[in-house]
Amino acid sequence: MMLPTHVLAGLAIALPVAAIAPDLAPAAFAGAAAGSVVPDLDIYAGHRRTLHYPVYYPLAATIAAAVTLAVPTPVTVGITFLLAAAALHCRMDELGGSLELRPWAETSDRGVYDHHNGEWRTPRRLICYDGSPGDLAATGVLAIPLLVLTETPVRWLVIAALVVGITYAALRKWLADVVEKVVELVPSVLATYLPGRYRGS
Template identity: 55%
Template structure:
Protein backbone atom coordinates (compact mmCIF):
# COMPACT_ATOMS: atom_id res chain seq x y z
CA UNK A 1 0.00 0.00 0.00
CA UNK A 2 1.08 3.57 -0.52
CA UNK A 3 2.68 5.62 2.23
CA UNK A 4 -0.34 7.94 2.71
CA UNK A 5 -2.50 4.89 3.45
CA UNK A 6 -0.01 3.66 6.03
CA UNK A 7 0.00 7.12 7.62
CA UNK A 8 -3.82 7.19 7.78
CA UNK A 9 -3.91 3.77 9.47
CA UNK A 10 -1.38 4.83 12.10
CA UNK A 11 -3.25 8.04 12.87
CA UNK A 12 -6.59 6.21 12.93
CA UNK A 13 -5.29 3.71 15.48
CA UNK A 14 -4.10 6.54 17.75
CA UNK A 15 -7.16 8.77 17.21
CA UNK A 16 -9.40 7.18 19.90
CA UNK A 17 -7.06 8.67 22.49
CA UNK A 18 -8.57 12.06 21.60
CA UNK A 19 -11.46 10.95 23.84
CA UNK A 20 -9.78 8.35 26.07
CA UNK A 21 -6.55 10.15 27.05
CA UNK A 22 -6.39 13.65 25.57
CA UNK A 23 -3.25 14.59 27.49
CA UNK A 24 -1.12 12.06 25.54
CA UNK A 25 -2.78 12.49 22.13
CA UNK A 26 0.05 14.52 20.53
CA UNK A 27 2.65 11.96 21.62
CA UNK A 28 0.49 9.07 20.39
CA UNK A 29 -0.20 10.71 17.03
CA UNK A 30 3.45 11.62 16.44
CA UNK A 31 4.59 8.12 17.44
CA UNK A 32 1.96 6.42 15.28
CA UNK A 33 2.74 8.62 12.29
CA UNK A 34 6.49 8.02 12.54
CA UNK A 35 5.99 4.29 13.06
CA UNK A 36 3.61 4.07 10.12
CA UNK A 37 6.09 5.58 7.67
CA UNK A 38 9.37 4.33 9.20
CA UNK A 39 9.50 0.92 7.46
CA UNK A 40 9.41 2.56 4.02
CA UNK A 41 12.67 4.38 4.65
CA UNK A 42 14.22 1.23 3.16
CA UNK A 43 12.69 2.01 -0.25
CA UNK A 44 16.08 2.17 -1.99
CA UNK A 45 17.93 -0.35 0.17
CA UNK A 46 16.28 -3.75 0.37
CA UNK A 47 12.69 -2.54 0.32
CA UNK A 48 10.28 -4.52 2.48
CA UNK A 49 13.21 -6.34 4.03
CA UNK A 50 15.70 -3.93 5.62
CA UNK A 51 13.28 -2.04 7.92
CA UNK A 52 10.25 -4.30 7.61
CA UNK A 53 9.87 -6.65 10.59
CA UNK A 54 6.30 -8.01 10.52
CA UNK A 55 6.90 -10.26 13.53
CA UNK A 56 9.51 -8.21 15.39
CA UNK A 57 7.51 -4.98 15.58
CA UNK A 58 4.38 -6.90 16.59
CA UNK A 59 6.16 -8.73 19.41
CA UNK A 60 7.80 -5.51 20.64
CA UNK A 61 4.50 -3.60 20.50
CA UNK A 62 2.83 -5.82 23.13
CA UNK A 63 5.06 -4.95 26.13
CA UNK A 64 5.37 -1.36 24.87
CA UNK A 65 1.57 -1.00 24.84
CA UNK A 66 1.37 -2.53 28.33
CA UNK A 67 4.02 -0.10 29.59
CA UNK A 68 2.18 2.82 27.97
CA UNK A 69 -1.07 1.78 29.65
CA UNK A 70 0.63 1.51 33.05
CA UNK A 71 2.86 4.57 32.88
CA UNK A 72 0.69 6.82 30.68
CA UNK A 73 3.65 9.09 30.01
CA UNK A 74 4.03 10.80 26.64
CA UNK A 75 7.32 8.97 25.94
CA UNK A 76 5.86 5.54 26.73
CA UNK A 77 2.74 6.26 24.67
CA UNK A 78 4.79 7.56 21.72
CA UNK A 79 7.06 4.50 21.79
CA UNK A 80 4.10 2.12 21.89
CA UNK A 81 2.32 3.98 19.10
CA UNK A 82 5.49 3.93 16.99
CA UNK A 83 5.83 0.16 17.34
CA UNK A 84 2.13 -0.44 16.67
CA UNK A 85 2.30 1.80 13.59
CA UNK A 86 5.39 -0.01 12.28
CA UNK A 87 3.84 -3.43 12.95
CA UNK A 88 0.66 -2.47 11.11
CA UNK A 89 2.66 -1.11 8.19
CA UNK A 90 4.56 -4.38 7.77
CA UNK A 91 1.43 -6.49 8.11
CA UNK A 92 -0.44 -4.29 5.63
CA UNK A 93 2.31 -4.68 3.02
CA UNK A 94 1.58 -8.41 3.03
CA UNK A 95 -2.03 -7.73 2.01
CA UNK A 96 -1.09 -5.53 -0.93
CA UNK A 97 0.74 -6.26 -4.18
CA UNK A 98 4.22 -7.59 -4.68
CA UNK A 99 7.58 -5.92 -5.06
CA UNK A 100 7.56 -5.08 -8.73
CA UNK A 101 7.35 -1.91 -10.78
CA UNK A 102 3.95 -2.95 -12.14
CA UNK A 103 2.33 -4.86 -9.25
CA UNK A 104 -1.00 -5.08 -11.10
CA UNK A 105 0.70 -7.71 -13.31
CA UNK A 106 1.13 -9.98 -10.26
CA UNK A 107 4.58 -11.31 -11.20
CA UNK A 108 6.30 -11.03 -7.81
CA UNK A 109 6.00 -13.50 -4.94
CA UNK A 110 7.66 -11.03 -2.55
CA UNK A 111 5.21 -9.26 -0.26
CA UNK A 112 7.32 -8.65 2.84
CA UNK A 113 10.33 -10.42 4.32
CA UNK A 114 9.81 -12.45 7.49
CA UNK A 115 13.07 -12.31 9.42
CA UNK A 116 11.89 -14.93 11.91
CA UNK A 117 11.25 -17.57 9.24
CA UNK A 118 14.03 -16.28 6.99
CA UNK A 119 11.88 -16.09 3.87
CA UNK A 120 9.66 -13.80 1.82
CA UNK A 121 5.94 -13.90 2.51
CA UNK A 122 3.87 -13.86 -0.67
CA UNK A 123 1.61 -10.86 -1.29
CA UNK A 124 -2.09 -11.57 -0.80
CA UNK A 125 -3.20 -8.74 -3.12
CA UNK A 126 -6.36 -7.90 -1.14
CA UNK A 127 -5.50 -4.34 -2.10
CA UNK A 128 -4.37 -4.81 -5.70
CA UNK A 129 -1.29 -2.60 -5.54
CA UNK A 130 0.11 0.58 -4.00
CA UNK A 131 -1.70 3.53 -5.51
CA UNK A 132 -4.61 1.44 -6.79
CA UNK A 133 -8.10 2.94 -6.64
CA UNK A 134 -8.87 0.59 -3.73
CA UNK A 135 -5.77 1.75 -1.89
CA UNK A 136 -6.80 5.39 -2.25
CA UNK A 137 -10.40 4.65 -1.21
CA UNK A 138 -9.09 2.93 1.92
CA UNK A 139 -6.94 5.99 2.73
CA UNK A 140 -9.91 8.26 2.05
CA UNK A 141 -12.25 6.18 4.25
CA UNK A 142 -9.82 6.62 7.15
CA UNK A 143 -8.75 10.16 6.33
CA UNK A 144 -12.15 11.87 6.14
CA UNK A 145 -13.11 10.99 9.74
CA UNK A 146 -9.60 11.99 10.85
CA UNK A 147 -10.13 15.43 9.30
CA UNK A 148 -13.13 15.80 11.62
CA UNK A 149 -11.59 14.33 14.77
CA UNK A 150 -8.07 15.79 14.63
CA UNK A 151 -7.11 19.43 14.68
CA UNK A 152 -4.07 21.63 14.33
CA UNK A 153 -1.05 20.26 12.50
CA UNK A 154 -2.43 16.72 12.45
CA UNK A 155 -5.41 17.82 10.39
CA UNK A 156 -2.96 19.39 7.92
CA UNK A 157 -0.94 16.15 7.81
CA UNK A 158 -4.10 14.20 6.98
CA UNK A 159 -5.14 16.69 4.28
CA UNK A 160 -1.66 16.66 2.73
CA UNK A 161 -1.51 12.86 2.81
CA UNK A 162 -4.89 12.59 1.08
CA UNK A 163 -3.81 15.07 -1.61
CA UNK A 164 -0.54 13.24 -2.21
CA UNK A 165 -2.31 9.87 -2.15
CA UNK A 166 -4.94 11.03 -4.62
CA UNK A 167 -2.31 12.40 -7.00
CA UNK A 168 -0.21 9.24 -6.69
CA UNK A 169 -3.22 7.01 -7.34
CA UNK A 170 -4.14 9.06 -10.41
CA UNK A 171 -0.58 8.85 -11.78
CA UNK A 172 0.53 5.41 -10.53
CA UNK A 173 0.41 3.53 -13.84
CA UNK A 174 1.98 6.42 -15.76
CA UNK A 175 4.81 6.60 -13.24
CA UNK A 176 5.57 2.93 -13.85
CA UNK A 177 5.92 3.65 -17.58
CA UNK A 178 8.22 6.63 -16.89
CA UNK A 179 10.48 4.96 -14.31
CA UNK A 180 12.75 3.00 -16.69
CA UNK A 181 13.34 6.13 -18.78
CA UNK A 182 14.04 8.38 -15.80
CA UNK A 183 16.14 5.92 -13.82
CA UNK A 184 17.92 4.73 -16.96
CA UNK A 185 19.55 8.18 -17.19
CA UNK A 186 20.87 8.23 -13.64
CA UNK A 187 24.67 8.77 -13.47
CA UNK A 188 26.78 5.64 -13.02
CA UNK A 189 27.85 6.15 -9.39
CA UNK A 190 24.21 6.61 -8.34
CA UNK A 191 22.83 3.78 -10.51
CA UNK A 192 23.87 1.06 -8.05
CA UNK A 193 21.45 2.55 -5.51
CA UNK A 194 18.48 2.45 -7.88
CA UNK A 195 16.44 -0.73 -7.30
CA UNK A 196 16.45 -3.10 -10.29
CA UNK A 197 12.64 -2.96 -10.47
CA UNK A 198 12.85 0.71 -11.50
CA UNK A 199 14.96 -0.18 -14.52
CA UNK A 200 12.60 -2.89 -15.89
Protein backbone atom coordinates in the same frame (compact mmCIF):
# COMPACT_ATOMS: atom_id res chain seq x y z
CA MET B 1 -0.17 0.23 -0.13
CA MET B 2 1.00 3.76 -0.69
CA LEU B 3 2.54 5.85 2.07
CA PRO B 4 -0.50 8.16 2.58
CA THR B 5 -2.64 5.08 3.33
CA HIS B 6 -0.05 3.88 5.83
CA VAL B 7 0.05 7.29 7.53
CA LEU B 8 -3.73 7.58 7.80
CA ALA B 9 -4.06 4.02 9.13
CA GLY B 10 -1.39 4.79 11.73
CA LEU B 11 -3.14 8.00 12.79
CA ALA B 12 -6.46 6.14 12.95
CA ILE B 13 -5.23 3.67 15.56
CA ALA B 14 -4.19 6.63 17.72
CA LEU B 15 -7.69 8.17 17.57
CA PRO B 16 -8.98 6.44 20.73
CA VAL B 17 -6.23 8.14 22.77
CA ALA B 18 -7.69 11.53 21.81
CA ALA B 19 -10.96 10.49 23.46
CA ILE B 20 -9.56 8.60 26.46
CA ALA B 21 -6.53 10.71 27.38
CA PRO B 22 -6.42 13.95 25.35
CA ASP B 23 -3.21 15.10 27.05
CA LEU B 24 -1.42 12.04 25.64
CA ALA B 25 -2.94 12.37 22.16
CA PRO B 26 -0.12 14.51 20.66
CA ALA B 27 2.45 11.86 21.63
CA ALA B 28 0.21 9.10 20.25
CA PHE B 29 -0.34 10.87 16.92
CA ALA B 30 3.35 11.83 16.57
CA GLY B 31 4.48 8.27 17.35
CA ALA B 32 1.90 6.76 15.00
CA ALA B 33 2.81 9.10 12.14
CA ALA B 34 6.53 8.32 12.55
CA GLY B 35 5.92 4.58 12.87
CA SER B 36 3.84 4.49 9.72
CA VAL B 37 6.67 6.06 7.72
CA VAL B 38 9.78 4.45 9.27
CA PRO B 39 9.54 1.03 7.53
CA ASP B 40 9.58 2.63 4.08
CA LEU B 41 12.83 4.49 4.81
CA ASP B 42 14.40 1.28 3.48
CA ILE B 43 13.27 2.08 -0.07
CA TYR B 44 16.89 2.61 -1.17
CA ALA B 45 18.34 -0.37 0.66
CA GLY B 46 16.45 -3.65 0.68
CA HIS B 47 12.92 -2.28 0.35
CA ARG B 48 10.30 -4.12 2.41
CA ARG B 49 13.09 -6.02 4.09
CA THR B 50 15.67 -3.85 5.88
CA LEU B 51 13.18 -1.93 8.07
CA HIS B 52 10.11 -4.16 7.71
CA TYR B 53 9.61 -6.57 10.62
CA PRO B 54 6.18 -8.23 10.43
CA VAL B 55 6.92 -10.40 13.47
CA TYR B 56 9.15 -8.26 15.66
CA TYR B 57 7.23 -4.93 15.46
CA PRO B 58 3.99 -6.49 16.83
CA LEU B 59 5.97 -8.24 19.56
CA ALA B 60 7.76 -5.03 20.54
CA ALA B 61 4.49 -3.06 20.38
CA THR B 62 2.81 -5.54 22.73
CA ILE B 63 5.63 -5.22 25.26
CA ALA B 64 5.61 -1.42 24.92
CA ALA B 65 1.82 -1.34 25.41
CA ALA B 66 2.16 -3.31 28.64
CA VAL B 67 4.79 -0.86 29.90
CA THR B 68 2.61 2.09 28.82
CA LEU B 69 -0.42 0.78 30.71
CA ALA B 70 1.76 0.67 33.83
CA VAL B 71 3.56 3.96 33.16
CA PRO B 72 1.47 6.13 30.83
CA THR B 73 3.76 9.01 29.88
CA PRO B 74 4.11 10.85 26.55
CA VAL B 75 7.36 8.94 25.89
CA THR B 76 5.93 5.47 26.51
CA VAL B 77 2.75 6.33 24.59
CA GLY B 78 4.78 7.70 21.66
CA ILE B 79 7.03 4.63 21.48
CA THR B 80 4.05 2.27 21.73
CA PHE B 81 2.22 3.92 18.85
CA LEU B 82 5.40 4.14 16.80
CA LEU B 83 5.86 0.38 17.09
CA ALA B 84 2.15 -0.35 16.60
CA ALA B 85 1.96 1.78 13.45
CA ALA B 86 5.13 0.14 12.09
CA ALA B 87 3.57 -3.28 12.79
CA LEU B 88 0.38 -2.22 11.02
CA HIS B 89 2.42 -0.90 8.07
CA CYS B 90 4.06 -4.31 7.56
CA ARG B 91 0.71 -6.10 7.80
CA MET B 92 -0.76 -3.70 5.23
CA ASP B 93 2.16 -4.34 2.86
CA GLU B 94 1.46 -8.07 3.12
CA LEU B 95 -2.23 -7.51 2.36
CA GLY B 96 -1.33 -5.33 -0.64
CA GLY B 97 0.46 -5.95 -3.93
CA SER B 98 3.85 -7.38 -4.81
CA LEU B 99 7.22 -5.67 -4.67
CA GLU B 100 7.95 -4.77 -8.29
CA LEU B 101 7.87 -1.74 -10.58
CA ARG B 102 4.47 -2.73 -11.99
CA PRO B 103 2.76 -4.70 -9.22
CA TRP B 104 -0.45 -4.96 -11.28
CA ALA B 105 1.48 -7.40 -13.53
CA GLU B 106 1.70 -9.78 -10.55
CA THR B 107 4.99 -11.34 -11.66
CA SER B 108 6.57 -11.25 -8.18
CA ASP B 109 5.52 -13.20 -5.11
CA ARG B 110 7.38 -10.89 -2.72
CA GLY B 111 5.13 -9.01 -0.31
CA VAL B 112 7.13 -8.26 2.81
CA TYR B 113 10.18 -10.00 4.28
CA ASP B 114 9.71 -12.07 7.41
CA HIS B 115 13.04 -11.98 9.26
CA HIS B 116 11.82 -14.41 11.91
CA ASN B 117 11.11 -17.18 9.40
CA GLY B 118 13.75 -16.05 6.90
CA GLU B 119 11.40 -15.81 3.94
CA TRP B 120 9.31 -13.42 1.86
CA ARG B 121 5.63 -13.39 2.69
CA THR B 122 3.36 -13.73 -0.33
CA PRO B 123 1.33 -10.60 -1.12
CA ARG B 124 -2.39 -11.19 -0.49
CA ARG B 125 -3.42 -8.50 -3.02
CA LEU B 126 -6.59 -7.49 -1.14
CA ILE B 127 -5.49 -4.07 -2.33
CA CYS B 128 -4.12 -4.85 -5.81
CA TYR B 129 -1.15 -2.47 -5.71
CA ASP B 130 0.04 0.81 -4.19
CA GLY B 131 -1.84 3.70 -5.75
CA SER B 132 -4.64 1.45 -7.08
CA PRO B 133 -8.28 2.62 -6.96
CA GLY B 134 -8.81 0.32 -3.96
CA ASP B 135 -5.81 1.85 -2.21
CA LEU B 136 -7.16 5.35 -2.86
CA ALA B 137 -10.57 4.29 -1.54
CA ALA B 138 -8.89 3.04 1.65
CA THR B 139 -7.16 6.40 2.00
CA GLY B 140 -10.49 8.21 1.62
CA VAL B 141 -12.30 5.98 4.13
CA LEU B 142 -9.53 6.36 6.70
CA ALA B 143 -9.48 10.13 6.24
CA ILE B 144 -13.15 10.65 7.13
CA PRO B 145 -13.03 9.93 10.89
CA LEU B 146 -9.65 11.66 11.16
CA LEU B 147 -10.95 14.84 9.52
CA VAL B 148 -14.00 14.82 11.80
CA LEU B 149 -12.31 13.95 15.09
CA THR B 150 -8.91 15.66 14.95
CA GLU B 151 -7.77 19.26 15.03
CA THR B 152 -4.70 21.00 13.64
CA PRO B 153 -1.90 20.05 13.15
CA VAL B 154 -3.10 16.43 12.75
CA ARG B 155 -5.90 17.54 10.45
CA TRP B 156 -3.36 19.25 8.17
CA LEU B 157 -1.36 16.04 7.99
CA VAL B 158 -4.54 14.17 6.99
CA ILE B 159 -5.30 16.72 4.26
CA ALA B 160 -1.70 16.54 2.99
CA ALA B 161 -1.90 12.72 2.90
CA LEU B 162 -5.15 12.95 0.92
CA VAL B 163 -3.63 15.34 -1.63
CA VAL B 164 -0.50 13.22 -2.05
CA GLY B 165 -2.56 10.03 -2.24
CA ILE B 166 -4.93 11.36 -4.92
CA THR B 167 -2.00 12.70 -6.96
CA TYR B 168 0.00 9.47 -6.66
CA ALA B 169 -3.00 7.31 -7.57
CA ALA B 170 -3.73 9.47 -10.62
CA LEU B 171 -0.13 9.21 -11.86
CA ARG B 172 0.76 5.69 -10.62
CA LYS B 173 0.90 3.78 -13.93
CA TRP B 174 2.39 6.69 -15.83
CA LEU B 175 5.08 7.03 -13.15
CA ALA B 176 6.20 3.44 -13.75
CA ASP B 177 6.86 4.30 -17.42
CA VAL B 178 8.66 7.52 -16.47
CA VAL B 179 10.84 5.77 -13.91
CA GLU B 180 11.78 3.09 -16.42
CA LYS B 181 12.82 5.68 -19.00
CA VAL B 182 14.79 7.70 -16.46
CA VAL B 183 16.58 4.58 -15.26
CA GLU B 184 17.63 3.83 -18.86
CA LEU B 185 19.30 7.24 -18.98
CA VAL B 186 21.08 6.89 -15.64
CA PRO B 187 24.74 5.85 -15.98
CA SER B 188 25.19 2.25 -14.89
CA VAL B 189 27.56 3.32 -12.09
CA LEU B 190 24.69 5.33 -10.55
CA ALA B 191 22.01 2.75 -11.34
CA THR B 192 23.36 0.47 -8.63
CA TYR B 193 22.17 3.04 -6.09
CA LEU B 194 18.58 2.96 -7.33
CA PRO B 195 15.94 0.91 -5.49
CA GLY B 196 15.90 -2.72 -6.64
CA ARG B 197 12.37 -2.50 -8.04
CA TYR B 198 13.63 0.14 -10.50
CA ARG B 199 16.51 -2.05 -11.63
CA GLY B 200 14.33 -5.04 -12.36
CA SER B 201 15.71 -7.04 -9.46
